Amino acid sequence: MLTAGFTDPVEQAQGIFHAVMTALSQPGTLRKLGSGLQSPPLRADMASIALSLCDHETPIWLDPALPATDAVSKYLAFHTGSPLTADKKTATFAFVAEACSLSSLDEFALGSDTYPDRSTTIIAAVTGFDRGKSWRASGPGIDGTIAFLVDGLPVNFAARWAGNHSLFPRGVDLLLVDGTDVLALPRSVVLTPAEEQAPCM
Amino acid sequence: MYVAVKGGERAIANAHELLAHQRRGDASVPEIAPEQIEGQLQRSVDRVMTEGSLYDPALAALAIKQAQGDLIEAIFLIRAFRTTVERFGYAVPTETVAMTIVRRVSATFKDLPGGQILGPTFDYTHRLIDFMLAAGVEPAPPAEGQPVADERVVPLTELLDQDGLIEAVPSADTDDEVGDLTRDPLDFPAARDLRLQALARGDEGFLLGLAYSTQRGYGRTHPFVGEIRIGEIDVAFEAEEVGFAVPLGRVMLTECQMINQFAGSATQPPQFTRGYGLVFGQSERKAMSMALIDRALRADELGEERQAPAQDEEFVLAHCDNVQATGFVEHLKLPHYVDFQAELDLVRRMRQEHTVGSSEEAAE
Amino acid sequence: MNTVSGLKATGYNFAYLDEQTKRMIRRAILKAIAIPGYQVPFASREMPMPYGWGTGGVQVTASILGKADVLKVIDQGSDDTTNAVSIRKFFEKTAGVRTTTHTGEATIVQTRHRIPERPLRADQILVYQVPIPEPLRYLEPRETETRKMHGLRDYGLMHVKLYEDIARHGHIATTYAYPVEVAGRYVMDPSPIPKFDNPKMDMSPALQLFGAGREKRIYAVPPYTHVRSLDFEDHPFEVQRFSRPCALCGAEDAYLDEILLDDRGQRMFACSDTDYCEERRASGHTGLQGDAA
Numbered sequence: 001m002l003t004a005g006f007t008d009p010v011e012q013a014q015g016i017f018h019a020v021m022t023a024l025s026q027p028g029t030l031r032k033l034g035s036g037l038q039s040p041p042l043r044a045d046m047a048s049i050a051l052s053l054c055d056h057e058t059p060i061w062l063d064p065a066l067p068a069t070d071a072v073s074k075y076l077a078f079h080t081g082s083p084l085t086a087d088k089k090t091a092t093f094a095f096v097a098e099a100c101s102l103s104s105l106d107e108f109a110l111g112s113d114t115y116p117d118r119s120t121t122i123i124a125a126v127t128g129f130d131r132g133k134s135w136r137a138s139g140p141g142i143d144g145t146i147a148f149l150v151d152g153l154p155v156n157f158a159a160r161w162a163g164n165h166s167l168f169p170r171g172v173d174l175l176l177v178d179g180t181d182v183l184a185l186p187r188s189v190v191l192t193p194a195e196e197q198a199p200c201m
Numbered sequence: 202m203y204v205a206v207k208g209g210e211r212a213i214a215n216a217h218e219l220l221a222h223q224r225r226g227d228a229s230v231p232e233i234a235p236e237q238i239e240g241q242l243q244r245s246v247d248r249v250m251t252e253g254s255l256y257d258p259a260l261a262a263l264a265i266k267q268a269q270g271d272l273i274e275a276i277f278l279i280r281a282f283r284t285t286v287e288r289f290g291y292a293v294p295t296e297t298v299a300m301t302i303v304r305r306v307s308a309t310f311k312d313l314p315g316g317q318i319l320g321p322t323f324d325y326t327h328r329l330i331d332f333m334l335a336a337g338v339e340p341a342p343p344a345e346g347q348p349v350a351d352e353r354v355v356p357l358t359e360l361l362d363q364d365g366l367i368e369a370v371p372s373a374d375t376d377d378e379v380g381d382l383t384r385d386p387l388d389f390p391a392a393r394d395l396r397l398q399a400l401a402r403g404d405e406g407f408l409l410g411l412a413y414s415t416q417r418g419y420g421r422t423h424p425f426v427g428e429i430r431i432g433e434i435d436v437a438f439e440a441e442e443v444g445f446a447v448p449l450g451r452v453m454l455t456e457c458q459m460i461n462q463f464a465g466s467a468t469q470p471p472q473f474t475r476g477y478g479l480v481f482g483q484s485e486r487k488a489m490s491m492a493l494i495d496r497a498l499r500a501d502e503l504g505e506e507r508q509a510p511a512q513d514e515e516f517v518l519a520h521c522d523n524v525q526a527t528g529f530v531e532h533l534k535l536p537h538y539v540d541f542q543a544e545l546d547l548v549r550r551m552r553q554e555h556t557v558g559s560s561e562e563a564a565e
Numbered sequence: 566m567n568t569v570s571g572l573k574a575t576g577y578n579f580a581y582l583d584e585q586t587k588r589m590i591r592r593a594i595l596k597a598i599a600i601p602g603y604q605v606p607f608a609s610r611e612m613p614m615p616y617g618w619g620t621g622g623v624q625v626t627a628s629i630l631g632k633a634d635v636l637k638v639i640d641q642g643s644d645d646t647t648n649a650v651s652i653r654k655f656f657e658k659t660a661g662v663r664t665t666t667h668t669g670e671a672t673i674v675q676t677r678h679r680i681p682e683r684p685l686r687a688d689q690i691l692v693y694q695v696p697i698p699e700p701l702r703y704l705e706p707r708e709t710e711t712r713k714m715h716g717l718r719d720y721g722l723m724h725v726k727l728y729e730d731i732a733r734h735g736h737i738a739t740t741y742a743y744p745v746e747v748a749g750r751y752v753m754d755p756s757p758i759p760k761f762d763n764p765k766m767d768m769s770p771a772l773q774l775f776g777a778g779r780e781k782r783i784y785a786v787p788p789y790t791h792v793r794s795l796d797f798e799d800h801p802f803e804v805q806r807f808s809r810p811c812a813l814c815g816a817e818d819a820y821l822d823e824i825l826l827d828d829r830g831q832r833m834f835a836c837s838d839t840d841y842c843e844e845r846r847a848s849g850h851t852g853l854q855g856d857a858a
Contacts, residue, residue, distance in 0.1 A: 010579045014631045017591045021629065024598045025772045025787045026687075053595075055588055113716035117596040117605045140601045140748045141787035142577075143768070173599045186599035188748065188787075198858060209650040281613040285577065386606035386781040389709050515707055515827045525779050528616030532696070535618065535648050536641045538822050539837055543740035543759040545823065546805050551734055 003038050005051055005079045012036050020175060020189035023184035028137045028146035030129055030181040041071035046095050049123055054093055056081040059160060061091035061108075061120070065101060091120045099124035099176060100154045106139040107166045108172050116169035119187075123175045126152035134194035141186070148183065149193060150176060161191045202222065208408060224269045227502035232556040238262035247453075247482025248272055253279030253403050254383070255286075256452050256481055273404075277524045284383070291379060293437045293446050297456050298353050298478075300432035302495045304483075307357050308426040309460060315354035320431060321483075345387075357428045358458045367460065389515050396498055396518065399498045400491045401480060403521030411497075420509030423462035424476065431455045431483050453482050459492035466504055474503060577681035580627040580660040586610055590783070592627040594774060597785035602747030603715070604698050604782040612778065619652055619677060620778030622694035626656065626675050629690060635663045637671035642679035642837035649677070666840050675707065678741075680762040682819050682841040687788055692700070694754045695777035698784065700744040700754040720752050723795065731800050738807070746793045747786055755792075761804045761820045766792040811836045814845035815852040 012034075019031040033045050041046035042146030054060060060082045067071060074082055085091050088108045092184075097103055108120035132151025138144065153176075154160070164171045164185040164187060185191065225232065239246055239262035253276045255503055261279060268274035304320025361367040362518040371393075380395040387395060400408065415422055433453050437446035457478035465471035476496025478488035497511040510516055520526060577585065586608075593607040612620040630636070636656055640649035644666040652675065653664050665671050668681040675692040685691060697703075701711045704722045714720065723744060730738040737743075743760035749752045755766060756775060766773060766786060773786040786792055796802035810817045812833040819841060821834040833854055836842035 009584060011632060013584065013588070018629070018631060021591070021595060021598065021772075024595055053588060053592060055585055057589065058592070098836075113711045115606075116600050116603060117593075119596075121595070140790040141598075143770075143789040169600045169603055173595070188599060188601060209647045210654070213647055213650060213654075277615070280611040284611045285583070383611070384608050386608055388606070389707075421775075421798050481825045515709065519708075524611065525616045528618060528620075529696070529779055530617075531615060532617030533679075536646050537678070538641045539759050540741040540821070542821070542823055542837075543761070543805060547738060547740045551738075554735060 002078055003040055004076060006036060006048075008036075008104065009051075009096045013050070013052040016048050019182055020049065020053070020184065023175065023182045024173065024186050025141050027141050027184055027186055027189045028135075028184055029137065030148075033177065033182050041068045041075050042066065042095070043125060043177070043179065045179055045182070046123055046125070047075070048094070049175065049177075049182075050076055050082070050093070051079050054080040054082040056083070058092035059083050059085040059090050061085055061088050061094040063095055063097045063101075065097040066095065067097075079135055088120065094120050094122045096122060098122035099126045099152050102154050102157075102160070105172050105174075106167075110167060110170045110172065113170065116171075119170065119172055121173045121175065123177060126150050126176045126178050128152070129181060130174075130177050134191050136194045137185070137189050139186075139189040142189070150183070152178075158191065158193045161185070165190060222281045224267070233265050233266060235262040238265050242482065244340060245270070245272060245275075246482070247484050248405060248487070249275045249279055250481040251484065251487065252276045252402055252404065253283065255279050255283045257418055257562060264288075273523050273527050277527070280524055286528065289440075290438065292449065293439055295434050295436060295454075297355065297430065297434065297454065300354070300430060300434045300454070300456075302354055302430055302432040304431040305354065306426070307428045309357060309428075313357055313360070315352075336492035354430070356430075356458060358460065359555065361427075361460070361473065365472065366461070368475060370475075387518065389518075390501070391514060391518060393495075393499075396514065397479075397491075397495060399518045399521060400478075400494055403483070403491070404526065405487045405490070407521050407523065407526075408490040409486060411517065412493035414509065415493050415497050415511045418509075420500070420507075420512040422459075422476065422493060422495065422496045424493055425460045426489070427458040427460040427475075429455065429457045431485075455480050455482065455484055455488045457485065457492040459489070459496055463503060474499070500526035503562065577659055579615075579632075580630050580656065580662075582610065582624065582627045585625075587628045590624055590847075591754060593783045594625065594628065594785065597774070597783050599786050600751075601787055601790050602745075602751030602753040602784060604777075604784045606781055607783050609778045609781040614651070614655070616649060616779035617696060619675070619694040621776030621780075621783070622675050622677070622778075623652060623655065625692050625774050625776035625783060626673060627660070629692075630656070630660055630662060630673065632660075632662065634672045635665050635670055637665050637668060637674045637677060637766075637840075638676075639674065639681070639838075639840075640677040641822075642681070642841075643839040645839065664841060667844070668838075668840050678757050679820070680758055680765045682816075682836070682838045684765075684843075685769055688769040689771045691769075691771050691773045693758075693773065693775045695718070695754065695756045695775045695780075695782070697742075698754055698775065698777040698780050698782040700742075700752050715751060718750065723752060724797075726805055727795060728797065731797070736800065736803075737796070742796050743802075746795060748790050749793075752795070753784065753786075753792075759805065759820060760794065760802075763792070763794045763802070764804065768792075789815050807834060809834055810852060811845075812852045812854040814842045814850045816842065816845055816850070 015034060017145060019033050023031040037044050037047050058196040060076060062069060062084060076082055091109060094108060102124055109118060111117055111119035128151040129149055132149050134147060134149055136145050136147050168187055173187055176183045239258050245265055246258050246261045249264060249272055250256050264275040264278040267278060302318060305318045358367055362369060380392060382395050382398055390413040433451045435451055436449045438449050439446045459476035460473045461476055463472055463474040478491030480487045494511055498514055500507045500512040507513060567742050589608055593605045597605045612623055614620060638649045638653040640646040656662055658663055668683045673690050673692060677694040701709050701714060701722060704726055705711050742754055742757040742760045743763055745753050745755050745763060755763060768789050770788050772788055775784045794802040807821050811819055811821055813835045816836055817837045819838060822837045824833050824835060826832055
């Protein structure tokens with residue numbers, strides 16, 4: 001049984017896009033992702049991003065660890081028309097069930113020196129932005145530095161991200177979602193782990 | 202006290218009212234109907250459909266009326282409408298071999314299977330103003346010929362192909378999707394499908410001038426008109442739900458197959474090569490220009506040295522679109538007060554420095 | 566299921582563009598933000614206005630616009646120039662959004678050739694109309710070549726050009742569309758704004774989006790991003806200074822238009838940013854030829 005998509009596609013897609021755009025422009029800040037989707041087979045935050053940004057021009061890589069993969073692919077095929085790909089290198093968008101399972105970022109499309117935009121945007125779920133490891137970020141979009149918490153990133157994420165950033169202007173962009181908010185890490189961002197014990201903010 | 206100019210909105214509305222009034226012209230003369238344009242100014246309609254990339258004679262006629270006969274403006278109207286039209290997919294490729302021919306000429310052989318059919322043409326008309334037309338004299342009924350009915354008229358190039366004298370028609374890979382420069386930004390180097398699309402949409406005058414330049418030594422291609430054919434052909438669409446090709450209607454096309462010399466290379470013996478032109482309606486000038494430029498643009502592919510504008514893909518493709526060109530040229534009418542002020546200031550400063558500099562020199 | 570909600574009385578979708586086109590442009594915008602200063606190719610549509618008259622800016626605005634947005638459109642700094650009026654009308658008609666002439670009230674400002682004098686905020690977006698997005702275009706006309714230069718960060722040609730200016734004229738002879746380096750990586754064309762406006766781009770709290778419709782490119786400067794006007798140690802970047810204040814509001818920090826008053830050489834200088842000028846006059850500032858509104 002397919003569940004419905006947006007009730008007001010024009011307005012809802014604009015709302016989700018606006019949240020993602022603001023998140024990418026101001027890395028490290030949280031943006032609300034109001035979804036308005038009725039029980040999609042995929043997490044509502046991921047489903048709403050998919051319905052807002054994906055279509056037949058954007059191959060999607062779906063994490064096999066996502067529950068109900070079959071229902072999800074049918075849902076995405078119907079609502080977005082996006083082709084699914086098993087090859088991360090050809091994915092425009094990748095949906096990752098748990099950010100902590102993110103293996104090396106360079107398995108995805110990284111773009112080329114002349115076309116760095118031909119890269120994957122990864123949407124990965126974390127367990128929360130109110131606890132976990134503390135990070136400090138700087139770069140375009142950030143006035144000086146910004147500190148934030150993320151629970152659910154892989155252990156060696158700092159090194160992986162540094163590797164991704166070092167490829168600039170190539171590289172992937174990351175959208176972290178926790179069910180309510182989105183926090184974006186564009187490839188331009190420099191990330192350093194703050195104190196091991198997450199300090200109070 | 203100085204008061205800045207205001208009321209742009211009112212001015213625009215007034216200007217457009219005046220334009221509509223001007224379009225109507227003398228009210229004592231009957232207004233022209235789009236059907237008259239469609240039926241009696243067919244060559245204008247054809248050009249608007251070709252460069253507007255939309256086969257709809259009635260709509261093109263209306264656009265010509267709205268544009269007061271300014272064809273580039275009419276093409277612009279059609280293009281802007283076209284982008285809003287929903288797409289269902291690609292039609293089944295048409296085979297021009299199956300065309301119901303109204304005109305067919307070859308400059309390479311005196312006679313050939315299928316014959317030469319002169320058809321309706323301006324060729325050999327004496328360009329004398331026909332004052333009888335002003336009086337509204339009905340033309341004599343045309344001579345009735347035997348219709349070249351639904352019989353496959355093999356193109357000349359195919360006949361040459363049998364002897365290997367001409368390069369083979371590049372066979373289309375059906376898995377390869379046809380490019381569409383209206384949906385994807387054009388990358389260079391562009392594939393031939395995209396080049397042909399750009400040329401078909403390209404400005405007739407620009408293409409004509411470039412094609413002419415190849416005949417005058419700027420990228421010479423040694424062309425012969427293998428064949429020009431004009432006629433109607435069925436267009437069909439394969440709808441997935443139905444499982445067979447649904448006929449959509451018939452379109453009038455002009456096709457030009459140009460045959461060009463090729464000296465051969467280390468790996469290939471000398472043989473003729475091809476340039477291709479295809480447009481909506483009846484326009485040999487445009488189809489021939491397109492075919493000449495198509496061939497000139499194949500310089501890299503055929504290992505020829507690129508020296509002339511017509512061989513320069515970026516130059517040709519980036520500048521052949523008249524809607525883009527007219528927009529950018531005419532945008533110079535828009536206010537540039539701010540930039541001009543910046544330049545004014547610089548020129549004044551440099552003139553001042555120049556004066557100071559020369560008086561210092563004089564003092565030395 | 567319900568696309569009808571987006572259809573306005575005009576028969577077109579909200580803000581004219583269809584949703585598929587908006588998605589395509591939105592994806593390009595996201596990439597542009599992630600790679601500051603890089604020109605993202607996009608499948609620019611044919612708009613019901615001519616190329617070169619703001620089709621890129623209009624497509625960007627149409628793709629980011631929501632029902633709650635308040636739109637301001639300026640051309641040469643003024644809300645009342647004909648093309649600004651025409652674009653504002655287009656969005657009033659196709660999107661039904663609220664429009665304003667007050668920079669402070671707008672959530673989106675679409676502009677041609679100016680950056681408003683009033684500093685922008687983090688909740689505002691500035692959309693530039695761009696005629697030629699490629700800063701290297703007049704030095705190297707070939708896209709295949711300029712793309713390589715950007716890829717290799719090879720901007721030698723640009724420096725040679727600026728240096729030749731200095732050799733010939735004693736200073737850099739570029740007064741508008743003055744090239745900038747964004748976030749230490751890409752050299753970018755800021756659109757034909759006077760170089761007077763260049764410093765406003767640096768570390769601006771507002772997101773800046775650039776749309777070039779005919780040339781099919783979108784690029785961006787995220788908020789709080791370093792934007793450096795190219796220069797040399799011995800010839801640092803300088804902005805144009807006006808020798809007199811605005812004749813209407815007395816502003817000394819604003820870019821001025823020169824206005825010819827008669828055919829005997831009488832002229833006056835007044836703010837090019839008409840909203841800025843009006844607000845200053847409304848709050849009591851006055852110049853030599855103006856009176857407080």
